Amino acid sequence: MTTLSLSYLPSFRTTSFNDNDIRSMVWGYKIFGASNTMKMGRTMMYATPVTKGVNGKPAVVERTMIPTQKQFVDPFRQGIIILDGVGYRQTVVVRSYEVGPDKAVTLQSILNLLQETALNHVWMSGLLGDGFGATHGMMKNNLIWVVSRMQVQVDQYPIWGEILEIDTWVGASGKNGMRRDWEIRSHTTGIVFARATSTWVMMNQKTRRLSKMPDEVRAEISPWFINKQAIKEESVEKIDKLDDNAKYINSGLQVVKQSISLKFHDPLNIM
Amino acid sequence: MTTLSLSYLPSFRTTSFNDNDIRSMVWGYKIFGASNTMKMGRTMMYATPVTKGVNGKPAVVERTMIPTQKQFVDPFRQGIIILDGVGYRQTVVVRSYEVGPDKAVTLQSILNLLQETALNHVWMSGLLGDGFGATHGMMKNNLIWVVSRMQVQVDQYPIWGEILEIDTWVGASGKNGMRRDWEIRSHTTGIVFARATSTWVMMNQKTRRLSKMPDEVRAEISPWFINKQAIKEESVEKIDKLDDNAKYINSGLQVVKQSISLKFHDPLNIM
Structure with missing residues (x-):
């Protein structure tokens, strides 16, 4: 097995089988560029960090193990790179706390999974800095991502226990923006649940102002841009501007702790 | 590969490799009782439901595919049966929306994962009815589970991206109750984060009253009971009874929609 795309992924070592208490998962996984076949014996695998060990022993464990090079497979998140090397697919099972009383996934949970797969896509790219989805170039320039627009079309809500495939990819949006699309399908039938x-x-995290995309950042992320679109532009429904004659008004809203993002910015200011 | 423990798990069929857009994950997995070695070629696998197909075609898809027999491995949830066949272990990666501003898992997320692994344990047992963790015998008697006491000891909070192993198992609690324990460890170092x-x-879902455990239900679940305890009884800290002299009082609390469980019972009534 080549370690080409595994430099900062956990390495796997095998250990003898113990029927009473298996140390860990029994997954095998295949790395792109690896040998054509991989044998799995009566063994199992577990992760140990590889960060330039000394005398065969692993060095200090970096807990999050963020890769600095592009990865093609993430065995723990069940993610792989797709779409000629620029897209990301993750397989997830709908969890019990992600559904409502009808056992269907809530919209909140769908949005959570969109955020999660987006971040894992960046994780796999090797571009992730210490921040939440920010690249090294962005961190150098004190920039963070802000979602300015989002559209979700749900055809059918997945239910508790259902296996989903979530694809995500990015493209250019104007001069300074990025478009990110998703498609959520049934792993079993391939039916599209949501786009x-x-x-x-x-x-800019310091000035709290929107920023142009620095050339340095464009160079990092533009190789990932493709034109594929999950929702055709024409289908975007315009939302009417609201005025004081609105039927329902909920005024005096305040930002509460839960509305503050991890970057301590107030999302209401930027929408 | 034997299908002994796969009767209601998705079956896997191989398809030819497509570099451009891989149909699905490239996991292999090993079933207990299967042949000693399993070869993975330049192929990948995806799930199709097996419920007594006709002419080699799968029958109507049951979306959640709840097993009616004991399973030993769940490749999609990354779960396996441990502890001589009665415990459950699941590997999860801490997700972006499960952490707070300090990137550490919130207690709420820990509780979510405890619920999730408990339900997946029952899922694997083949005892799961249509309800949330209720066995067939419980459903027949209109019974649902209610958590009457819970203690969580967190030594260290896992952080975003960290790989966790969550073990869970059950035991008897008095004549009519069940004890469920958990241990959350770092997959990489084995360090215990929480117990x-x-x-x-x-x-009883109809009368809203606590019920004795029917013999039928005891017969279902007691084979899973073991004595292992995640937290020694002695270490349980007593919580002082509150009276009107409490320093902080938050009265007039009302049950809101979010507090109502999937079984539409009010948790405040039963604590």
């Missing part, structure tokens, strides 16, 4: 598209812009 | 224990009793 989503979003526009991302950059905000 | 938890809980007591579960049964409530």
Whole structure:
């Protein structure tokens, strides 16, 4: 097995089988560029960090193990790179706390999974800095991602226990923005449950102002841009502007703790 | 590969490799009792439901595919049966929306994962009825589970991206209750992050009263009971009874929609 795309992924070592208490999962996985066949014996695998060990022993464990090079498979998140090397697919099972009383996934849970797969896509790209989805170039320039627009079309809500495949990919949006799309399908039938598209812009974390995309950042992310679109532009429904004659008004809203993002910015200011 | 423990799990068929857009994950997995070695070629696998197909075609897809027999491995949830066949272990990666601003898992997320692994344990047992964790015998008697006591000891909070192993198992609690314990460890280092224990009793869904455990249900679940305890009894800290002299009082609390369980019972009534 080549370790080409595994430099910062956990390495796997085999250990003898113990029927009473298996140390870990029994997954095998295949790396692109690896040998054509891989044998799995009566063994199992578990992860140990590989960060330039000394005398065969692993060095200090970096807990999150963020890769600095592009990865093609993430065995723990069940993610793989698709679409000629620029897209990301993750397989997830709908969890018990992600559904409502009708056992269907809530919209909130769908949005959570969209965020999660987006971040894991960046994780796999090797571009992830320490921040939440920010690249190294963005961190250098104190920039963070801000979602300025999002559209989710749900044809059918997945239910508790259902196996989903979530595809995501990115494209250019104007001069300074990025489009990110998603498709959520049934792993079993291939039926599309939901499609989503979003526009991302950059905000300076210090000045709290939107920023142009620095050339340095464009160079990092533009190789990942493709034109594929989950939702055709024409189908975007315009939302009417609201005025004081609105039927229902909920005024005096305040930002509560839960509305503050991990980057401590107030999402209401930027929508 | 034997299909002994796969009767209601998705079956896997191989398809030819397509570099452009891989149909699905490239996991292999090993079934207990299967042949000693399993070869993975330049192929990948995807799930199709097997429910007594006609002319080689799968029959109507049951979306959740709840097993009616004991399973030993769940390749999609990354779960396996441990502890001599009665415990359950699941590997999860801490997701972006499960952490707070400090990137550490929130207690709420830990509780979510405890619920999830408990339900998946029952899922694997083949005892799961249509309800949330209720066995066939419980459903026949209109009984649902109610958690009457729970203790969680967190030594260290896992962080975003960290790989966790969550073990869970059950034991007897008095005549009519069940104890369920958990241990959450770092997959990489084996360090224990958290331990938890809980007591579960049964409530009649119609009368809203706690119920004795019917012999039928005891016969279903007692083969899974073991004495292992995640937290030693002695370490349980007593919580002082509150009276009107409490320093902080938050009265007039009302049950809101989010507090109502999937079984439409009010958790405040039964605590």
